Amino acid sequence: MKSKHPQLFKEINYLECDVGWQDIISSLANTITHEIERIATLDPLVVEGIYAVQIKEKFGGLRFYMNHSTPYIDGAISLAESMS
Numbered sequence: 001m002k003s004k005h006p007q008l009f010k011e012i013n014y015l016e017c018d019v020g021w022q023d024i025i026s027s028l029a030n031t032i033t034h035e036i037e038r039i040a041t042l043d044p045l046v047v048e049g050i051y052a053v054q055i056k057e058k059f060g061g062l063r064f065y066m067n068h069s070t071p072y073i074d075g076a077i078s079l080a081e082s083m084s
Contacts, residue, residue, distance in 0.1 A: 005029045007036065008052055011067075016056035021084065024062060025055060028080040035072050057084075 001022065002009045008029055017025065032052075040047040050073075054065040062084035064077045 001026055001029060005033050007047070007050075008033055010051050012052055012055060016054070017062065018057065021057065021062055024080050024083055025064070028064060028076055031076045032066075032073055035070060035076070039070070 002012065004026075036047055036050055039050070050066065050068045052064065053067050054063070056063050062081050064080060066073060066077070069077075
């Protein structure tokens with residue numbers, strides 16, 4: 001997953017989640033990467049500062065933390081966390 005989304009996961013050394021979460025995380029990563037690419041068309045410099053800082057399972061649910069976000073990214077994370 002890191003090789004498919006190097007910008008998004010540049011600060012993540014490992015995922016603190018079981019293999020069963022990978023489909024949800026992969027789908028979320030695709031959505032976030034698409035949003036980052038959209039933002040890049042508006043301001044390419046901002047993109048370098050948007051990445052995931054932690055992904056883990058907590059109390060049986062997915063937790064996905066970003067260093068910076070947008071309302072769209074927040075919504076996508078919230079949906080993925082709800083699905084978990």
